[in-house]
Amino acid sequence: MSSQDKKTDGDKSFDASVNDVKKVLLESGIEVKPLYTREDMQDSEADQSIPGQYPFTRGIHPEMYRKRPFTIRQYAGFASPEETNKRFKFLIENGQTGLNVAFDLPTQCGFDSDDPRTLGEVGRVGMSVDTLDDFEIAFDGIDLDKITVSLTINGAAIVLMAMYFALAEKRGYDVKMLRGTAQNDILKEFIGRGTWIFPVDSSVKLVVDTVEYCANHVPKYSPVSVCGYHIRESGANPVQEMAYAFCIAKAYTDETLKRGVDIDEFASRLSFNFDIYGNLFEQIAKFRGGRRLWAKIIREDYNAKNDKSSWMRMIAGGGGGGLTKEQPENNIIRSAYYALISALSGTQTMALCSYDEAYTIPTEKAAELSLRTMQILIHEMGICDTVDPLGGSYYVEALTDRFETEIQEEMKTVEALGGIVEAVASGKIQEKVSHQAYDREKGIQTGEIPKVGVNMFQKDEDPKPVEFHPYNVDAANYQIEKLQRIKNDRNGEKVQSCLEKLREDCLQNVNLMPTVIEAVKAYVSVGEIIQVMKDVYGEYEEPIFF
Amino acid sequence: MKQMTILLSKPGLDGHDVGVKVLAYALKDAGFNVIYTGLRKSIEEIVAQAEVVNADMIGLSILSGTHLILCQRMQEVLDERGIAIPWLVGGNIPHGDKGAIEGFGAVAAFPTGTKVEEVITFLKEFQTE
Numbered sequence: 312m313s314s315q316d317k318k319t320d321g322d323k324s325f326d327a328s329v330n331d332v333k334k335v336l337l338e339s340g341i342e343v344k345p346l347y348t349r350e351d352m353q354d355s356e357a358d359q360s361i362p363g364q365y366p367f368t369r370g371i372h373p374e375m376y377r378k379r380p381f382t383i384r385q386y387a388g389f390a391s392p393e394e395t396n397k398r399f400k401f402l403i404e405n406g407q408t409g410l411n412v413a414f415d416l417p418t419q420c421g422f423d424s425d426d427p428r429t430l431g432e433v434g435r436v437g438m439s440v441d442t443l444d445d446f447e448i449a450f451d452g453i454d455l456d457k458i459t460v461s462l463t464i465n466g467a468a469i470v471l472m473a474m475y476f477a478l479a480e481k482r483g484y485d486v487k488m489l490r491g492t493a494q495n496d497i498l499k500e501f502i503g504r505g506t507w508i509f510p511v512d513s514s515v516k517l518v519v520d521t522v523e524y525c526a527n528h529v530p531k532y533s534p535v536s537v538c539g540y541h542i543r544e545s546g547a548n549p550v551q552e553m554a555y556a557f558c559i560a561k562a563y564t565d566e567t568l569k570r571g572v573d574i575d576e577f578a579s580r581l582s583f584n585f586d587i588y589g590n591l592f593e594q595i596a597k598f599r600g601g602r603r604l605w606a607k608i609i610r611e612d613y614n615a616k617n618d619k620s621s622w623m624r625m626i627a628g629g630g631g632g633g634l635t636k637e638q639p640e641n642n643i644i645r646s647a648y649y650a651l652i653s654a655l656s657g658t659q660t661m662a663l664c665s666y667d668e669a670y671t672i673p674t675e676k677a678a679e680l681s682l683r684t685m686q687i688l689i690h691e692m693g694i695c696d697t698v699d700p701l702g703g704s705y706y707v708e709a710l711t712d713r714f715e716t717e718i719q720e721e722m723k724t725v726e727a728l729g730g731i732v733e734a735v736a737s738g739k740i741q742e743k744v745s746h747q748a749y750d751r752e753k754g755i756q757t758g759e760i761p762k763v764g765v766n767m768f769q770k771d772e773d774p775k776p777v778e779f780h781p782y783n784v785d786a787a788n789y790q791i792e793k794l795q796r797i798k799n800d801r802n803g804e805k806v807q808s809c810l811e812k813l814r815e816d817c818l819q820n821v822n823l824m825p826t827v828i829e830a831v832k833a834y835v836s837v838g839e840i841i842q843v844m845k846d847v848y849g850e851y852e853e854p855i856f857f
Numbered sequence: 858m859k860q861m862t863i864l865l866s867k868p869g870l871d872g873h874d875v876g877v878k879v880l881a882y883a884l885k886d887a888g889f890n891v892i893y894t895g896l897r898k899s900i901e902e903i904v905a906q907a908e909v910v911n912a913d914m915i916g917l918s919i920l921s922g923t924h925l926i927l928c929q930r931m932q933e934v935l936d937e938r939g940i941a942i943p944w945l946v947g948g949n950i951p952h953g954d955k956g957a958i959e960g961f962g963a964v965a966a967f968p969t970g971t972k973v974e975e976v977i978t979f980l981k982e983f984q985t986e
Contacts, residue, residue, distance in 0.1 A: 416870035416921060420897070428899065431926035432870050505872020505896045545875055636970040670949070670969065748875050749882040756972055774952045779922035853895035857881045 337593045339550040341713055347705035356603070357708040362657075362698045366606035368599050368711060369699035370657040371622040376695035381653070382660040383685050384409040384461060384626065385678065390434030390786050392448035399453055405682075409660065411461045412449075413437030414471070419506040421467040421845075423838030424790045433787035437463075441794040442834045443481075446474045455479050460491040461536075466508035468495035469517045470837050473827040476529060481832065492533040492582060495521060498559040499538045501735045501851070502744060503545030508841060511736040513848035517823065519566040524824035526567070526577040533580045535563060536626065543586040544632045545741075546748030549593055550714065553601040554721030555740065556583060557608065558731035564613065570822075574613045578620035582659075585625055587649045588633025592710060595701060598627065598656035600714025626660035627653045634669045636775060638764035642666035647684050654694045655701055661685055671778045738854025794836065801834040809833050810843050817847035861984050864912040866894040866903045868931075871921035876947065876969065880916070883973040889980065900930045907942050914980065915944035920969070924950055925957060932962035943983070947971065 335343040344351075352358070356368065363373030372378065385407065389395045399410050414437040417429035423441050424433045433439050438449060450460075455478070464471045472493050479486050497514040500507045507514065518535060525534040539547075539556035547555060560581055567577055587594050602623040609621035629649035634642040643666045653661050663681040665673035688694050701707045728734035735741070754760035761767055809830035816826045823844075830840055863884055865877050874896060884891045892910050894903060907915050919927055924946060931944060945965040946958055958966040965979055 416872075420870050422870075429870070430930070431923040432921065435922055500872075503872075503875070505874060506870075671951075745875065745878040746882065749879045752879045752883075752973065756974070776952075778951060779949070782922070782926070855893055855895055857878075857885065857891050857893045 337549075338589050339548045339593060339597075339714075339717060341550075341593075341710070341717065343710075347709050349705065351705050351709040355708050355712050357703060357711070360603075360702070362702075365610065365618060365621065366603040367622060368603040369702045371602070371624065371659075373698070375657060375698040376654070376689075377698065380689045380695050381658050381685075382409050382459075383407060383682065384411050384660050384662050385681060386411045386413055386463070386662060389438060390415070390783060391790065392438055392440070392445040395438045395449045396451055396453075399449070403453070403458065407682075409459045409461060411463060411662070413463050415439045416506070418471070418837060419464060419466060421470070421508050421837060421841030423836050424787065424794055426838055431782060433790055435782060439787075439790045440471065440474070441790065441836045441838070442797050443474050443477055443831045444793070444797050444834060446478045447481075450478060455482065455484055456488055456490075462491070462493045462495075465494055465497050465500045465504070466506045466514070467837055467841055468493050468497070469521055469823060469827055470831065470840050472521055472534070473824060474831045477828050477832045480828075486529045486532075488531060489529055490531045492536050493521070494538065494584070495535045496538045496559065496584075498562065498731060498735055499541050499556075502547075502555070502740055503541040504538075507851045509844065509848045510851050511732055513844075514851070515562065515566060515732060516820075517844075518563055519570065520822045520824050522563060522567045522577055522580075523570045523572055523822055525580060526572050530576075530580070533582050533624075534577075535560075535580075536582045536584045537563075538584040540584045540586040540630065542744065544630060546744035546746070546751065548747065549589070549597045550717045550721050551744070552586060553597055553604075553714070553718045554725065555731065556585070557601070557605060557718065558722055558725045560605075561608070562731050568613075574609070574615045575617040575620050578609055578613070578615055579617060579622065582624040582626070585627040586630040586632065587627055587652050588630040588645070591648065591652055592707060594652045595656050596707060596710035596714045598625070598658075599699075599707070599711040600716075601718060602657070603711070604715045604718055624659050626662060627656060627658040628662035629653075629664045631664045631668060634664055634666070635762060635765050636670040637769065637772065639666055639669065639775065641764050642669065643680060643684075646681065647688075650684050650688050651692075651694070654688055657699060670775050736854075738856050741854070742856040797834050798836070805833045806830075806835050806839075809835050810839060813840065813843050814847060817844055858984065860888065860890050861913045861980065862890040862892065862910060863914045863916055863980070864892050864894065864903070864907045864910060865916045865918065866898050866906075867896045867918050868898055868900055868903060868927045869919065869921060869923045870897055871919060871923065872896055873920040873948075874918070876920070877916075877918035880918075880947065880973060880976065884977065884980075887977045900927065900934045904931075904934045904938060904940060904942075908938075908940060912942055914964075914983070915942055917944065917946045917948075919946060919948040919950075922949065924948060924966075925954060928958045928961045928963060935962070945979075947976070 332345050360368045362370040389398050415434050416432045418440045422429050479489050521534045525532050537556045537560045539552035542555050543552040605623040606621040609615045629646045646663045665677035665681050667677045725731050728739050758766040813826050816823050881891045881893050943964045947967040950966050950968040955966045
C-alpha cells in the first residue's frame, strides 16, 4: 500500500504503509487493519450491549447456549413418503430434535408425479408429494407436538403448509400448538435456486397469505425463513447476503401490515437462513452487525413493541459454496470451522453440508460426521458455557459496527432500484450477483482467491466417484399409481367444488389458505391446485440478461 | 473465422444456474455469441430455439442427476426433426456416465469442477475441425 493511498476510516492507530504489510480486503470489500485497539471501539455500541437485550448484538437470549444449545437440523430427503417416514424415525431415535423435509423437484415446482414435464425427476432429490395421503404416510407414528418440522418448499409452499396443517387438524392436534418452519421465501428463488412458479407480485401475495394465516391461526409456526443463503451461493458477497435478505423480509412485512396484521403478531415468527464460508471474522461480524440492524429496523421503522419481534432468529451452517470437489476430506475441516463460526455468531439452529456433497450423494458416514462435528462442538469445546465469547474483541466489535453500516448502505442501493420486488422482477439483482459469481470463479481460477487443494497445495487425484441414487423407475411408477388410486377413490364432486372455490378466491384476491386447506383435505393434488392458480395468475417469465 | 453461436440451456426442473451463467459470461468474454434460454426448458423447446437462433452448438447444464434421461431425449428430438446441431453437457456428471452421454450423441460432457478455459479450448478446436 503506497502512502498516497486513501486511508480507511478509523485508521489512526496503525499505519500500514509504515509497517509494510500487504493490504487486506474482505470479500465484502471492507479493508482490514493489521491491528485493532480500544480506539477502534470508541464509537461502538458494544460497551452497552447485553445479550438478550435490544438491539441483541450479542445474542437474542440472555443465557444463550448455557440454557439450551443450538438446534441441530440436518437436511434429509428421501424418495418416497414411506422411506422418509423410516428416516425420520431413525433421526428421532438418534436425538435429532428437528426434522427437515426435502421435496423432489416436481413437488417444488407444483407438478404432479404423472405430469410429463416431470420426466426422470419423481422422487429424485427429495420426497414426492401429490396429495395429503403422502403426508399421512410420511408422518405416520410421529408425534407432531414433540417435534419441529421444517418444510423446504417455496413456489408451492402454500399447498404444502396447508397439507401439514390439515394433517394436524385431521389427527386432532390443536394447530395453535404446532411448531415448525416453512422456507417459503419466494423472492430469493428468483435470485437463486429457481423453483419459482408464478409472476413476482402474485408469488409475494401467496407468501403474505401464509404469514397472515399463521399470525391468526398457527401462531407458533414460522411461515417464512428468509434465505440469504441461496443469494450468497448465487454470487452475492456477505454484505449483500444480509442486505438482500433484509430487503426481502421487509417486503413481506410491508405487505402483511397492509392486511391489517399488527407487527407484533407476526414479526417474531419470521426467521432467517444464512450462509457461512470464507473469512471467519467477516462471517461473525456479519451476523452480529446484521442482528443489531434487524432489531433496529423492526423496532424503529415498524414500531414493534415486543422484543421478540426484533429478534433475528437464524439457521446458519456450512455453505456448499465453500466446499470443494478437490481433496474432499478438507471439507470436513472446513465444515468444523463453519460450525464454530455459526456457534460464535449466536445461531439458533445449525446444519452442515456433508463433505462429499460437492460431488455426490452424501454417504451415511458423511452425514454422521456432520452430526458429530456439531455434537463435539456442543459437548467438548465449551462453546455453550459463556454467551458471545467474542464480545468486546476490538476487531470483532469494530467489524460488527462496520457491517451494520455497510448492510444499511447496500439496502439503500436496492431501494434505488425501486425496491427488492422490482429489482428482482427486472432481473437487476440476478444480473449483479451472477456477474459476481463469474468474477469469483475467475479469481479462483487465477489463484487470486486462495483455495486450498484447488489453486494451491494441489495434488494428483483419481477422479472422484460421483454417484447419484440410481433413478428408481419402480418407485416413481408406484407414486404415480398411488396418485391414480387416490384420484379414483376421492369424492370427485368435492374436488371440483374445492377447485371452483379456489379459482373464485384467486379472482377475488382473498387469502387462499383456508380454501387450500379444505382442498388438500379432499385430496385435491398439488398439481391441480397450482394449475388453478396458474390459470389466474399466469407464470413467471425469467428475465434473460445475456 | 465466423463467430460461433452457442445456445446454453437448463433442461428439466433443475434450478442450479450459477454454473451455466458463469459459463455464459466466460464464453461471451472469449468472443462467442451466447444465448441463454433460462430455466426449466423442455428438450423440444431447446431444439426449437436452437433452430431459430441458428446455433452452432447447444450446451445443456444439468445438476439434478437427470442427465442420462435428458441426454437420450436430446438426441431423439434432434433426430426426429432431422436437425444436426452438435450438443454438449455440463454439470454433475459421474465419470462413468461420460461414455453413455457421448454414446447418445453429445460431443462432450464436462463434469463440475471443469475449468472454463478447458471448455473454451474445446469449442475453439471443435470449430476449426
